Amino acid sequence: MLTTMSTTHHIPVMPAEVLAALRPRSGGRYIDxxxxxxxxxxxxxxxxxxxxxxxxxxxxxxxxxxxxxxxxEPLASGRLKLTQGNFAHLQSxxxxxxxxxxxxxxxxxxxxxDQLADRExxxxxxxxxxxxxxxxxxxxxxxxxxxxxxxxxxxxxLLWRYxxxxxxxxxxxxxxxxxxxxxxTHTAELARLAAAGVPGHPGGIHPATRTFQALRIAxxxxxxSLADVLPQAxxxxxxxxxxxxxxxxxxxxxxIKRYFQAEARGCVxxxxxxxxxxxxxxxxxxxxxxxxxxxxxxxxxxPRARSAKLxxxxxxEALGKESSR
Numbered sequence: 001m002l003t004t005m006s007t008t009h010h011i012p013v014m015p016a017e018v019l020a021a022l023r024p025r026s027g028g029r030y031i032d033x034x035x036x037x038x039x040x041x042x043x044x045x046x047x048x049x050x051x052x053x054x055x056x057x058x059x060x061x062x063x064x065x066x067x068x069x070x071x072x073e074p075l076a077s078g079r080l081k082l083t084q085g086n087f088a089h090l091q092s093x094x095x096x097x098x099x100x101x102x103x104x105x106x107x108x109x110x111x112x113x114d115q116l117a118d119r120e121x122x123x124x125x126x127x128x129x130x131x132x133x134x135x136x137x138x139x140x141x142x143x144x145x146x147x148x149x150x151x152x153x154x155x156x157x158l159l160w161r162y163x164x165x166x167x168x169x170x171x172x173x174x175x176x177x178x179x180x181x182x183x184x185t186h187t188a189e190l191a192r193l194a195a196a197g198v199p200g201h202p203g204g205i206h207p208a209t210r211t212f213q214a215l216r217i218a219x220x221x222x223x224x225s226l227a228d229v230l231p232q233a234x235x236x237x238x239x240x241x242x243x244x245x246x247x248x249x250x251x252x253x254x255x256i257k258r259y260f261q262a263e264a265r266g267c268v269x270x271x272x273x274x275x276x277x278x279x280x281x282x283x284x285x286x287x288x289x290x291x292x293x294x295x296x297x298x299x300x301x302x303p304r305a306r307s308a309k310l311x312x313x314x315x316x317e318a319l320g321k322e323s324s325r
Contacts, residue, residue: 010037010112013246013305017292021244021312022104024048030104031094031236032056033087033229036112038067044106045074053079055099059086059135059220066114086136088225091232101238108246109226110304111216123216125191125208131184133212133219143215147190148183152176162223162251163214167198171211187212213249226252230259234283237315242287244312253291253309260286260313287312 012018018040024030024047032041035056044054054074058064064082074080085093087107094100111123122132122143131144150158152172159168174193175184184190194208217223233243247253262268263284267276292312294305 010039010114011302011304012037012039012043013108013110013302013308014292014294014298014310015040015043017294017310018106018244018246019043019047021287021310022106022242024052024104026050026052028052028103029099029101030054030106031090031099031102032106032108033090033233034058034106034108035063035067035082036108037063037114038070040106040108041067041080042071044104045071045079051079053081053099055081055083055094055097055102057083057085057087057090057093059084060112061137062118063112063114086225088221088228090229091235094236100236101241102236103238103241105233105236105241105243106246107226107229107233107244109222109252110246110248110308122187123212125187125206125212128186128188131187131190133216135220139220141219143190143219144183144185146215146218147175148179158218159211159214161214162217163210163212164250165210165214170197217251223251223255226255227259230256234263234315239315239317241315242312243284243315244310246308246310247291248307248309253311256311257291260284260311264313283316284313285316287314 035058133143155172156168159165191208194211198207291309
């Protein structure tokens, strides 16, 4: 058994579904592109024992430190490799670790409970903290930089695009007025501005939730990173290898869904073109036509799982010949 003692508070989402999707086996090679608390990494190692290997990647060095503390035995034996970096650079990170033609890749796009619990990171408005929100603490831009330097229209567009916040213009206006008096530096102040004028609803999400989501996505360039990683992940998969991605909001899920659909098609020429000239060949088989969601029991035990959606696709055995109409 793997060592599971750790300081992590994070509970992996949909663990049974992830294992069923990736089918880890002895001798297999797997990538956990979002190591987090190491929960999924641990499961991949357990199910691929005795000689399967897993590469765990995370932009957050604190997350990797927790995984190293949690899983010292496979780390020492070489079955586990840890790499710090953004999965947007998956190809180069994997090649540097000598992980090519892997049997499965997992991306859990959610924010970890450990990051939320760390007051100094500024991801949560549950307690007052610096407005940071960076996964990688060496990244140059913080949430405070954005709220204090973007114009009112830029702020409103950001809140609408990444948070789907209907009150984006009002919130942006309040932020700009407040920062004219003094710069915004802490989460409590931003939460108060985002929630102003909205009555509380028991059981509903906090009115500042979408604002914090939007800023976190922008600070970490999350949607662009997701779009960048998808073709790299498919390139790394061996024939029959699977890509499993857990998303937590509609913007992410839409990107994944559209990419899977595009890569599961052959010719993508317009209907009016009688003979294929694009040369596009299907590279994926979609395993989940509709995303999987957490069971009711899991949602009750782990509220973070309520918004999780899991999509899975498999790398085709071989590329077919060019299609024609």
